[in-house]
Amino acid sequence: MVEDNAEIFFERLRAALNTQRIDDAVGILLSLHPVDRADVFNLMTDTEQTLLLPLLDVPTTADLLEELEDEDVLTAIGSLTPERLADVLDEMEPDEAADLLGDLPPEQASAALAEMEDAEDVIPLLGYPDQTAGGLMTTSYVALRRHTTSEQAIQFLRQVSPETQIPNYLYVIDRDKRLIGVVGFRELVISDPLVTMDGIMDPDVRYISVGMDQEDVARMMTRYDLAAVPVVDEQHHLVGVITHDDILDVVEEEATEDIYRLANVIDTDLDPQSPVTEQLKGRLPWIYLNMLTALFASWVISNFEGLIAQVAILAAFQSIVAGLGGNTASQNVAMIVRALALGKIDPKNIWRITIRQVAVGILQGIAVGVVIGFGIAWWQSNIFLGVILALAMVGNMVVAGVIGTLVPLGLRAIGLDPALASSVLVTAVTDSAGFFIFLSLASSLITYLQ
């Protein structure tokens, strides 16, 4: 496991620090892959981080900061002077540097920008919201004119440092910087030296606009298997490139967000080892909301207090109706949320989808209702109790079909995340409805139950 490695190296590093072998500690850090180095760095205390960070060279510091989580970066760079920070930012990928600058306090950010050499690569990126194509893209790409020959292109590539991480594609632009085509490095390698870019470019290049939401960007790149996609502004000027690695992060982030929201965890940065106070902050609000919805369901039941005093066994069965309805609704919500995320359904088909889910609910209700109705009738030697339970089950499954479909689709329609239709909100309805339907039916058939 990756985590184990980090801990082993961390123990060695701490042993070195404890015996004042600072150079050894730095040596251990340098021997690691940047991703693993960030893991080890994360395990250190703030004091240890502040001690070691200024001892790393600029490229290593840049690599490290690119891999750390946002909040750790802010702590870590506290130990760097503005000049050093500017050098590190110059070394970073422009999109990462822009993200970091966006997280800094404004004065610190402008101080660092003033010291930077390559500020012009980063400044255009600062204006784009994090969750859009503009926030994901990098400005480090190569754009060529259509009459450039293959030989000239290769010479140009030799000039720009081979160190810079550029996408595996060259983009072709017209005199107004408008995107007109794409050339893969593969095509460039095997082309005749004298052929021009417009002879080997693919003019049918897929692009996205700078304001597109990152979830839509991810969906498009996944759908068409794109390793990199150019980003254009409203006038079709090439302004950046998004690469596949940024998209993998987005896909994982979005999946975490959906899973957490469906399970009523607000803070998507939480993990089971997060500090207890953080966990309470990110979990309690939904539990309090759940308390309110549970109180409402209690109030529904309390209206049947007289009935329950007469036929106490009803209290044992009311939760079956509520619980199974809740689970059916959760199935619906999960399927709708995922289908929307993967672009598998069109939200405009809201009624067609709802009717189908109601049909599933009715059949699921009958399938479960018949079995449990017979079971309870036999256990309690009362056929009416079984019938009431079966009918209530079908009724609540219909409620589950409607609510579990309309709530997430409705949230999407008004521009909110469908995953907010989490179990608390949807099962609030199926709980209350389940208790109400079951106890009302029992109430009207009370003479057969005593």
Next chain:
Amino acid sequence: MVEDNAEIFFERLRAALNTQRIDDAVGILLSLHPVDRADVFNLMTDTEQTLLLPLLDVPTTADLLEELEDEDVLTAIGSLTPERLADVLDEMEPDEAADLLGDLPPEQASAALAEMEDAEDVIPLLGYPDQTAGGLMTTSYVALRRHTTSEQAIQFLRQVSPETQIPNYLYVIDRDKRLIGVVGFRELVISDPLVTMDGIMDPDVRYISVGMDQEDVARMMTRYDLAAVPVVDEQHHLVGVITHDDILDVVEEEATEDIYRLANVIDTDLDPQSPVTEQLKGRLPWIYLNMLTALFASWVISNFEGLIAQVAILAAFQSIVAGLGGNTASQNVAMIVRALALGKIDPKNIWRITIRQVAVGILQGIAVGVVIGFGIAWWQSNIFLGVILALAMVGNMVVAGVIGTLVPLGLRAIGLDPALASSVLVTAVTDSAGFFIFLSLASSLITYLQ
């Protein structure tokens, strides 16, 4: 929306078919991107598919089959002769061809293999399980020896058709075909023509072994931002390459699987528009299981029938304790499942993680218990009822902390998917425990409640 486009083109295509303009129909299909073409094809009836498929050229048919869902592929190729099928398989990526052959009935698969020209690319892939590195990798890559010069490499690339989709890397192997390095096309482009591969290769190449689970492959490629990764067998021979686009599919598949399992949907191919019978098959089994767990909870309550007959209002509050405990447990399960999927926690720290979740449970129980205890004491004018509810809440939240953590981690420890610790299993425990703790406490304090 992508789906809208598919429907628009489908309407045009159907109009063409209805007026016998078969050529126009083919023309509409050919004008689309392969991904969109597959969408339109999916909307057609089996008859329409069987009519049009033989009219498409071999490369187009290959593209189309690569994009269709597994079951649709099998229907579609029913209209192809074995010879035609072999031509189409020759045209497909070797990994896709192997997947397709694996889904065919054995006789049909061997008939097609016998007719294929490039069977030797595909046969080695047939033995690997779908969900492993071997099942994901392609054999279409370029491997070179260490003494090959840059110029020779480029000449070789010009010979192999530029049409073949090979990764953006060249792999360097020794005389025994063992992997020793990697060269990017970027490095190749800008290198001196006379430099040899071992002069420009990165010898520190990351690789994976052929039996690695696809989820681990995805985790590694995401972690290290790899666009392509070579696959080796036990003797370190290069046997294939996995590219980023295969990984995006895996990441999305795994996220869907987690979300569906957490919501008790078994069949991960379901979406809200799947046929009703499919939905019942993929959803009812868990609902039946839920029925059994709900019956058990009912039995727990039924043991307190006498108590409830005396103090009927207890029936209104028992569900609050059960429900809030269930939600807390679901939060735990979601966080553990996601942390395991992203490699954020080490399952060996099982006790440390459980203790932390129990701490969160106790604090969450106190935070909610105090509020709801006061609320109920005031509503029902009975301080003892409030105290009982608050104590039961804390108790059940502890149960939620233990069960919601140990069940997913335990499932992982015995090699099962932690997401099987879905709400049905975990809330079965918090429901029964919630009812039992609350009603037992009420039972022992009955004199104060009447």
